[in-house]
Each structure stands twice: as structure tokens, then as C-alpha cells.
Amino acid sequence: MEPLEKRLARLPRLGVGIPTEPDGARTGGIDAIAFRDEHPGLVHFLEYGSDLFRGVDEHARRWTAAGLPTTYHFLDVNLEEREDVDDEWLAGTAALAREIGAAWLCGDAGLWHFGPRDRGQQILLPPVLTRESAIEVAEGVRRVEEVTGFVCLPENPPSHFYVGDMHILDYFAEVSARASCGLLLDCAHLAIFQRLRGLPPLAALDGFPLDRVVELHVAGGTPIDVEGLALVEDDHSPEPLADTFEILDHVLARAPNLKAIIFECEKNSPASVVPVFTALNERFPSEAAK
């Protein structure tokens, strides 16, 4: 395979984008095209999250038909389980990504379902933070890239708990080193991890390969109390934690290959998310705006 630096250099700079999932726009979520029309210059690409069962929806097709950029975020593969990265999933996912003209694939690395890929068995669990798990995730990413031909960016998942001795940034650094892959760093998910471990927001970022970060995610989170345990719910509310912005600004200044930032806010009212989109575009202008 071509050296990582060349593969990342070829990726387009997409700017700031918004995510969606099947039927999201139809059931009260933000319609990306309407939002783009009403708030020009704030949303430059669509990150379409889906799975083999639901495929591409009408909203994504409208966006693609308008000739606008997309990425594909998988919701149905366990990169931590080599048997789950099977031929059927690879072929189906590649087809979906090609259908929307995705610039790359990305998605949380861990478990998206327990057991077989089957109805009712969806879950999102982070990987077990051990070196052996990182090796298996790296194998999965390599297989995805080799078979589909798409760059695949593994993402650090959110959770109410993490198991394993490694720091999650060290874990994904290991994945990237072994797979020779780019990375999607979710700043909101990292903020959650740091709080759970009692660490400052920027802990361990000094050892993280920021030159391999292609995409960042920013999202709102809400502190909750569960029987006295302080947690953060990754609820994609309109206002990210201050920790999330601290991580974002630190990384922005140090990620030379960054191509895209997603604000995960699709379930909120359009008006409520304009301020953060504005702030993100000021920090990371699109290619056209540069």
C-alpha cells in the first residue's frame, strides 16, 4: 500500500460538516441542504452514518445529487473482532460509500453490536484498552482499507466506563502505528474519557500522532449523576463542554493533515447550533473560504 503521508495528502479538505443517519432529517433532525441554504458558509460536507441494513436514505441522496461532499461513517462493524470484518460487510459498505461519493470511511472502533450483526443486538462499546485489542483493531482497519480502497479512520468511542490499562490516546496511537492509518479524534469523547480517568483534558495528547489526525468531531455533552457517580452523557446537545473546545483548539494548532471537522448536533434545532458552526468555521475555514 502507498505510504500513509501520500494517502492523507490526497484527501480533500472538506471543512466543517454535519452528520446524519437514515431517516434523521425526515424524523425531526436537521435537513443539511435546508440548513446550508438558510445559513450559507457554515456546512460544507455531510457525514452519513449508516449500516448495511438501512443503506442510503433520501436525504443523503439529495445532498449527493447536489454534487456536495460526503464521508461515510459505519455503524455496524466491530473493528475489535477480526471475524466481523467479513467479505459481505466490506463489499456492502464499499458500495454504500461509493453510492454517496464518500471521500473516506470512518467510525468508532470497538463494538457496534454484540454477537452477530443482527436486529436488536446493536450496542456501542469502546475497545478494551490493551495492546492485544489494538493489534486486532489495526488488523481490521488494514483489511478495510485494502479491500475497499477507501481510507478508513478509526474513531475513539464514548462510554460510561473504559476497561484496560492503556490511555485511549495511546491505544489509538498503537492502532495507527500498526495499521499505518489516519485517525478521527472525537474531542467530545476524549473529554469524557479524561473526566472518567480524573485527568486533565489535554492529558496524553503529547504522545498522540496529531499529524495523522484527518478528522475531528465536536459534540455537546451533558453531565449526569448516576447514584452519585459523575458521568457525561454524549447526547449531542447544542453546547459542547469547555473541555471539548480546549482539546479542539490544542489539536487544531498541531494537526497539519486535518481535513474535516464534524459538529455532531443533528438532532437539535437549526438555530441552536449556528453559534458553534460559526465558531468552528472561524477556526477551520473550508477550502473555498481560505
Place this chain on the structure above:
Amino acid sequence: MNHHSVQRGIVRMLFDPAFAAAVHEAPASTGLAPETLAALRTIDPRALRADPLRRRRTFGALAGELKASTTLGLAESRSLAALEAGFFGSPEFHASIEERTPMALAFGRFLLALHARGALGPPAVADVIRFELMQARARREARPIEKRPAARVVRLAPGCVFGRFAADVLACVQRAEQYLFELSLLPQMALADDAPRPVLPDRPEDLGTVALIAVPVGAGLTVVTLDDELAAVIEPLAGGRPADRRVLVAEAGAAIGRARAAEIVAELVEDEILEGLA
């Protein structure tokens, strides 16, 4: 540390509070390796309870697929806990997680076991559970096959699942569906003591049986009632057993004539209800 074992343990803890407690209080009862237990014990138990609707959502998905079974099971047991908490605490659930097998099939097996213990009412309920399990299996086993018209060994094609049931099984499923339809008109009436309940048809003494086969059609499934001729050919292949074509024809031919049996086998291979293996 085996990270797969840890992940399976996490799932079991998320769905079964008793198992989560046992990880801390009675670790030997879990059957887990010491390293796995040590990893699971690092999880604050409160974090496992942060999503109180997790089990309900997952149970809802199971109930959505084994709809009539769940409806009649709840009607007979009058206990949500017996089915919902019962399933997630059951050996069938835990085995499905450890063996990485479909949870819906485990749920069906759990319901059959519950029925066998006398908790789910009349025999008709067991037939409904087996009927819906047949469909659940068919959905998961369907895959394309290569047509081999001259094959000497045949078996039921993947996704084609046979079952023989009491002759009123479809009527019982329809009664459950009728109840659910009425309930959808006014869901709140489920709270009333005088609300309608699903009523199974009276079962005559000489009821008899019906042979059914679930067959994949496009992205879905159809259930076909088999006449005696088709049943004579298909029933010996129940369970996915391959059979020598000549032996199958001879066996079925004893009931319907060899020529007719051979003709039916050829048609079923052509229609991809049977898969030719060699």
C-alpha cells in the same frame, strides 16, 4: 487478558444485574477466567446502570420479531419480569452471548423452556413459539445457492426451514395479531382490568397437524402450507440433513409413488427450495 472475553462479560453485566453483582460477590459462579474477572471488576457498577432503558429497548426488538409468542407469553404469565428479566438472566441468553449466536433464537429457546416448565399455558403457545422460531431461523440462514439440477445429494436450501405444528397454529398467531391491532387503537387500555385479552381458539380433540415451510423471498420471507405430497418429500430433510436423492425418492415414494416423488424433488431443486450438493 482476552479482550473478547472481557467484552462478552461486559454485555452480560449490562443486561443481567444479577450477573453484574456476581462478578463482585460470587465470582466463582460466573465461570469467568480470573483475568477477565479482574478487568470487569474495574467497572464502577453504577456506570452499568446509566442507561436504564437498555434492556427494554433490546427486549422490544425481540418482542417485535417473536411478536405472537411474546404476546401470548405475557398474557399467560401476566408477568413482564418473567419474560424480560427472566430472559436476560437465563442460561439461553448468557450462552448466546458467549457463543456469539443470534439472541432472537435464544429468546425463542428460552420461551420454549419456560413453557416446558408450565409457566406459559396451553400447548398452543409452544406451537406459536416454534412457528416464530422457524421464521427467525429462516431469516438468518438464507443465502444464495448454486443450482445443481442433477445433484445426487440434496438438502433443504439455506433459509428454507420446515416445521410441523398443531393445525391451529396460524389461527393462534392471528388471535395474537388481532389483539395487538386492537391495542394499537388505544394502547392505554392495557392498564384496565376489563381490557380485552388475547383469546386462543378452542382446540378440538382431533385437531391434527399442519406442515409448513418458511421460504426466503427477495428480502423477506413467506410461509407455505405443504400438502401431503410436498410434505412427504420435504419432511425427511427437516433439520438440514442431506440425503441421497435416490433414497429420498424411495422414502417419499412409499407414500406418493416414486415417479411423483422424483418429479417433486426435481421441481424443488429447480425452485431452489432444495439445494443440490453434489
